[in-house]
Amino acid sequence: MTPVETVVAIAVPLEAEHVERIRAVDPSVTVLYEPDLLPPERYPADHTGDPAFRRTREQEDRYWALLNSAQVLYGIPNENPGGLARIVASNPHLQWIQAMAAGAGGTVKASGLDTEALGKLKITNSAGVHALPLAEFSALGVLNGFKRTAELARDQAAKTWPEVRTPTRLVSGSHLVITGLGEIGLETARIARALGMTVSGTKRTVEALDGIKEVTDNDGLAGLLPAADAVVNTLPGTPYTEKLFNHDIFAAMKPGTVFVNVGRGTVVDEDALLEALDNGQVSYACLDVFAVEPLPADSPLWNHPGVMVSPHSSALSAAENRLISDRFCSNLRIFLDGGDLPHLVDPVHFY
Known part of the structure; x- marks a missing residue:
């Protein structure tokens, strides 16, 4: 036939x-x-x-x-x-x-x-398809935050050699929380574990996952954050994830947490993020996505010393x-x- x-x-x-x-x-x-x-x-x-x-x-x-x-x-x-x-x-x-x-x-x-x-x-x-480049970018964000690359770049631009050296943080032995343990999140977890990190995270359907210390749904996110040294968001933009990262969630993080967003910008309340950056709850934010894209010229995120802005290009x-x-x-x-x-x-x- x-x-x-x-x-x-x-x-x-x-x-x-x-x-x-x-x-x-x-x-x-x-x-x-x-x-x-x-x-x-x-x-x-x-x-x-x-x-x-x-x-x-x-x-x-x-x-x-x-x-x-x-x-x-x-x-x-x-x-x-x-x-x-x-x-x-x-x-x-x-x-x-x-x-x-x-x-x-x-x-x-x-x-x-x-x-x-x-x-x-x-x-x-x-x-x-985009899991590996997004996971690599997430690792970049974590490393940038732990190794103070934004400060190093500013010192280099000013030709400043500090008299008192500032230590960096070890990624190995630190703990990462990933929101969205799908294909992107699991690839991010794989690279994080290769760097010596332990990993917990959220998943819509809660189940045990190899290599993941603890899995919860988004309602349990606040309970994971006090142990996190870094947080990576991979969640898509839906009515259920809208401004998931709000004032309360950022307040649940321990001071100095590194935050990376490769999911969607609508998952983050940007005013709450700025407040967390200013009060030290978040020490560094590596952002590839934003609530409004292109990021408006008057957004404070452009000039914040603790923020790296990427033009939604990390998956390319x-x-x-x-x-x-x-x-x-x-x-x-x-x-x-x-x-x-x-x-x-x-x-x-x-x-």
């Missing part, structure tokens, strides 16, 4: 070599890929592409005709909530979208689509497109075989 054709459309910038790997998954797969309809990448894994890119009227019609003829999309159209809302409304054959982001729930929520509309298709995120690596296309090829095989796709975005909780 002739296999049923599955049409995949590439909706976001992607190198041709990765497209060919998608085509090779199965003879029944037809991949629609017209690179002239996609904005050029400004850097590796630039899924949005050059904002100056404009399609002609004819190209715009071709782009949407291509997407509307597919059952599967690689990427959310135009990589924005409006594109998602439009394709769901215009393509009745659409069954599955592979999103580029690990935290695609925010885009899905912002699309304004109701539960009924979202229930007609599957949206998978790229959770786990030259290997990202390859890793996401690897994930997509694996998922496509599962989809063709009628299996359950992993890393589905919850259409209710947007997680």
